[in-house]
Amino acid sequence: MIQRCIRIFAFLFSLSLLTLTLTLAWEFPTVAQMVPGLGWSKEDIAPESYIPVFPKGNLEVAPVFLDGKLIGTIPSFIEVGLRENANVYSASVRSQLIHSKLQKVLNNIIRYSQQVFPKQGIFSLEAQEKELREQLITEVSVNKGMVVVLETFPREDVPEVIYSVTQADVELPRLVSSQPIKIAQRAAVQLEDLLIQAWKERQTPHLLLQAKQALRILILLMATSLVLLWIQKRLTVRHKQLGDRISDSENLQLEKSQTSDSSKVTKGLGLMALQLYNLSLRQRHSLNAFYRSGLFWTQWLLWMLGIGYLAGLFHWTRPLSNWMIGVSIRGYQSGEAIAIGWPPTDWLLSFGTQANLGTPLFILLLLLVTRLILKGGDAISDILARQWSEQKSIKRHSLRAPTLSKALKSWLRVIVYLLLGLTVAYHLHQLGRITQFIAVILGFLSFAVSLASQNLLKDLIGGLLILWEDQYAVGDVIVINSQSGLVEKITLRVTQLRNLDGELITIPNGSVGMVQNLSSEWSRVNYAVEVNYDTDVDRVMEIMAEVAQQMYRDPQWQDLILETPEMLGVDRIAHTGILIRLLIKTQPLQQWRVGREFRYRLKKVFDEQGIVVGIPQHRMYLDQSFHNHNNGNFKMDNQHQN
Numbered sequence: 103m104i105q106r107c108i109r110i111f112a113f114l115f116s117l118s119l120l121t122l123t124l125t126l127a128w129e130f131p132t133v134a135q136m137v138p139g140l141g142w143s144k145e146d147i148a149p150e151s152y153i154p155v156f157p158k159g160n161l162e163v164a165p166v167f168l169d170g171k172l173i174g175t176i177p178s179f180i181e182v183g184l185r186e187n188a189n190v191y192s193a194s195v196r197s198q199l200i201h202s203k204l205q206k207v208l209n210n211i212i213r214y215s216q217q218v219f220p221k222q223g224i225f226s227l228e229a230q231e232k233e234l235r236e237q238l239i240t241e242v243s244v245n246k247g248m249v250v251v252l253e254t255f256p257r258e259d260v261p262e263v264i265y266s267v268t269q270a271d272v273e274l275p276r277l278v279s280s281q282p283i284k285i286a287q288r289a290a291v292q293l294e295d296l297l298i299q300a301w302k303e304r305q306t307p308h309l310l311l312q313a314k315q316a317l318r319i320l321i322l323l324m325a326t327s328l329v330l331l332w333i334q335k336r337l338t339v340r341h342k343q344l345g346d347r348i349s350d351s352e353n354l355q356l357e358k359s360q361t362s363d364s365s366k367v368t369k370g371l372g373l374m375a376l377q378l379y380n381l382s383l384r385q386r387h388s389l390n391a392f393y394r395s396g397l398f399w400t401q402w403l404l405w406m407l408g409i410g411y412l413a414g415l416f417h418w419t420r421p422l423s424n425w426m427i428g429v430s431i432r433g434y435q436s437g438e439a440i441a442i443g444w445p446p447t448d449w450l451l452s453f454g455t456q457a458n459l460g461t462p463l464f465i466l467l468l469l470l471v472t473r474l475i476l477k478g479g480d481a482i483s484d485i486l487a488r489q490w491s492e493q494k495s496i497k498r499h500s501l502r503a504p505t506l507s508k509a510l511k512s513w514l515r516v517i518v519y520l521l522l523g524l525t526v527a528y529h530l531h532q533l534g535r536i537t538q539f540i541a542v543i544l545g546f547l548s549f550a551v552s553l554a555s556q557n558l559l560k561d562l563i564g565g566l567l568i569l570w571e572d573q574y575a576v577g578d579v580i581v582i583n584s585q586s587g588l589v590e591k592i593t594l595r596v597t598q599l600r601n602l603d604g605e606l607i608t609i610p611n612g613s614v615g616m617v618q619n620l621s622s623e624w625s626r627v628n629y630a631v632e633v634n635y636d637t638d639v640d641r642v643m644e645i646m647a648e649v650a651q652q653m654y655r656d657p658q659w660q661d662l663i664l665e666t667p668e669m670l671g672v673d674r675i676a677h678t679g680i681l682i683r684l685l686i687k688t689q690p691l692q693q694w695r696v697g698r699e700f701r702y703r704l705k706k707v708f709d710e711q712g713i714v715v716g717i718p719q720h721r722m723y724l725d726q727s728f729h730n731h732n733n734g735n736f737k738m739d740n741q742h743q744n
Contacts, residue, residue: 153194154429154458161270164193165431168204169303170420173296174289175431176200177270203253203264204297210255211238211301227305231298240294242286249282251290265289303417312415323408330401337394344387351380381488381503388481395477399470406466407446428464430457464529472522479514483507505575505592509565512594557612558595564611565594574619579691581618582609624664625693627686629700632679632716639680642713643669646684649703653686659699662692679716 155162161177178193191199214237215230224230239254245263252261267282278284302308354376406426414423428445432452448457459467487507567573569592574580578589580599585607587599597614599607633642650667653659665687674681688696708715 153197155194156431156456162193163431164197165429166197166200168296169300169417170424177274179270200265207253207255208297208300238294240290242290249286251286316412316415319412327401330397334394334397337390341390344383348383348387351383378491381491385484385488388484392477392481395473399473402466406463426460426462428459432456472518475518480511483510509569560612561595561610564614568611573617579620582614621690625688625690627693627697630681630683632681634679634714634716637713642682645707649707650686653700662689662696678718
């Protein structure tokens with residue numbers, strides 16, 4: 103089990119690396135969020151570079167990163183055109199500019215601590231931090247009527263503009279003062295603390311502390327994964343056992359419909375009870391599959407979130423955490439105290455307006471939700487089928503329940519996959535991945551599919567009507583378009599029959615016309631026998647009725663015969679004999695079995711009583727005049743003896 107856990111962990115890690123590589127190759131602008139360039143000019147920054155932007159009224163708000171950590175938000179106006187003196191940068195571009203300048207200052211701080219402090223003999227972290235704060239100068243200034251935040255490091259260097267307060271910053275809703283000078287002062291204090299904190303996160307004590315925490319999280323993940331694997335293994339064994347029992351139950355059900363023998367498992371169970379037993383097994387089988395699927399995808403989700411959390415502990419892997427888990431600005435305000443949130447929960451609470459999900463997590467959630475809905479839908483379908491069958495005492499409902507359950511599962515899959523396709527298409531549209539060329543191609547493909555799917559739509563509607571009107575169900579014997587057989591499978595598109603020769607006949611539901619159902623609700627043995635013209639009719643009718651009554655009272659057959667056999671009497675008198683007809687009402691699909699047994703018993707009684715079946719009779723006439731004129735030739739005329 104440990105080796106299996108290690109293999110799963112290696113697979114997850116390899117899949118994460120592969121997904122990261124593919125995303126960087128296919129979605130190159132994502133690199134702007136992860137590792138922005140330094141010292142970019144306006145011409146160097148592409149407005150479409152990927153940084154999540156969230157609308158807020160007439161503003162768009164983008165997060166600002168430092169070492170992959172969200173340190174605040176930056177707003178910009180949402181406008182079709184640019185007015186004079188308006189901010190020419192979008193929120194994402196402003197975020198990139200601030201990030202690149204802060205990263206440049208941070209790199210200077212790191213180089214200073216690595217090169218200058220050893221020469222000065224400053225090795226204590228407290229002393230180094232004190233010296234860095236003295237060398238890091240943050241001030242607020244007014245430049246050409248605009249309030250800006252300047253950063254200088256070291257103190258003799260030239261100040262650089264890090265952040266400019268625009269009208270969009272002023273109009274951004276906040277709980278504290280919105281005066282430009284106040285906004286800049288709060289930002290200046292926070293920027294200095296954030297830069298020093300970023301430097302401290304690169305020092306050995308902090309890295310060791312984070313490594314210990316990462317090790318604890320990794321051990322917890324592996325222990326949880328082992329427990330989930332053990333539970334899944336138990337459920338897998340149980341799933342196989344239930345599958346074998348379902349297969350045996352279906353075989354026994356088929357045998358019970360053809361023979362009166364019973365087994366240990368189904369001893370004392372009628373055919374209807376056996377069908378309910380089969381539905382109960384299917385319900386447990388579906389619930390087991392739902393539990394297994396839930397545990398499997400929960401394990402993937404735990405590893406995804408765990409790897410994302412571990413990546414967020416270190417500054418060099420924190421961008422990977424943002425890419426995997428997502429980014430949230432819920433609770434963040436520019437220039438205010440930073441509130442800590444978690445992207446998945448913030449995404450749910452804000453309905454995606456203040457947080458987004460990482461690409462791997464989004465794909466995993468789509469797969470998880472899709473699989474759980476499908477497996478849960480299968481379980482609910484089987485549960486409803488069993489409850490509906492138990493509430494209805496008629497055997498027909500027990501026969502229809504599995505068919506309706508399978509149809510419900512099919513419709514559920516169609517709806518889920520359709521919604522999944524729409525979700526993926528919408529997400530690609532939001533990312534701007536559906537270009538005009540791709541849209542044209544998809545339009546042509548949709549038109550071609552719509553033309554080709556006319557017959558498919560006809561078949562689907564026909565299948566829906568068949569199930570809705572209960573024309574037939576799985577297990578019925580029917581005749582469709584001169585094709586007869588046992589219904590083995592009904593889908594929304596086709597019906598499959600198995601005839602007596604073992605041939606599988608597939609009929610599209612759209613071409614199903616007149617249907618003869620030979621086993622709906624109940625069946626009947628329509629038996630007729632012709633006896634000799636000279637036979638005592640009353641005696642024959644008495645024998646036939648007595649044989650039928652004996653079968654009706656026989657414990658082996660009384661469950662299959664629903665009512666007392668009905669003697670219709672003499673149905674026809676012809677030259678072949680006298681036709682006597684008798685009816686026996688039976689359980690569905692039992693008319694052939696009961697009829698064979700009745701004919702077998704009746705034949706033995708007829709032999710004992712000396713009753714002869716009808717024989718065609720002919721009468722011969724001799725025409726004397728014809729004989730004289732034709733040299734003794736005979737004329738024979740068949741006459742019916744009435």
